[in-house]
Amino acid sequence: MNTRPGLGEEHGAGRMLTLPHGSYDLWVQLTTDEAPAGLAGSTSVDFDPGRLDPIAIELLPAAAISGVLRDRAGAPLPHRVLSWTSDPWPLGGQQAALYGATTDAQGAFTLLAVPARTPLRGAQPGTDLSPFEPGPHEGIELVSRP
Structure with missing residues (x-):
C-alpha cells in the first residue's frame, strides 16, 4: 500500500x-x-x-466514552493498556483491536469516534462496553477481572 x-x-x-x-x-x-x-x-x-x-x-455522529478502570476492591488501575474489538465494525467483522487506550495515573480512559450503537468487546475480562448513543458518555466504571 x-x-x-x-x-x-x-x-x-x-x-x-x-x-x-x-x-x-x-x-x-x-x-x-x-x-x-x-x-x-x-x-x-x-x-x-x-x-x-x-x-x-x-x-x-459517534460516541465518546470516558471512565475509570478499577479492580474488584474499587481501587483505580493506573497505566493499564486496554483494547477492544467489535463483530459488526468494520463491516467484515475484523477481529484485530479497533480501539485502544492506556489508563492514566487515576485509572481514567477515553475513547473517541466510537460508532454509535456498536458493542465493544474488551480484550481484558470485565472491560466489555455496551452500545452507546451518539455523543459524550462519562463516568463509565469498568471492573477488571483476573
Whole structure:
C-alpha cells in the first residue's frame, strides 16, 4: 500500500491510498471542534485495476466514552493498556483491536469516534462496553477481572 498527498493536503485534507486490486472494508474516524465526540463511517468496496473514481463514506455522529478502570476492591488501575474489538465494525467483522487506550495515573480512559450503537468487546475480562448513543458518555466504571 502506498500513500500520496490528497487534493488540498496543505490545508489538512488528508492522504490518498493506493491499494492493490481486491475487496476492502474501509472505515473512517474523525474528531473536530464541531463534533468533539467524533464521527465514524464505513463502506465495502471492490478495487479494480485502474479505478480512479472517488469513494464516498458517510460520516455519522459517534460516541465518546470516558471512565475509570478499577479492580474488584474499587481501587483505580493506573497505566493499564486496554483494547477492544467489535463483530459488526468494520463491516467484515475484523477481529484485530479497533480501539485502544492506556489508563492514566487515576485509572481514567477515553475513547473517541466510537460508532454509535456498536458493542465493544474488551480484550481484558470485565472491560466489555455496551452500545452507546451518539455523543459524550462519562463516568463509565469498568471492573477488571483476573
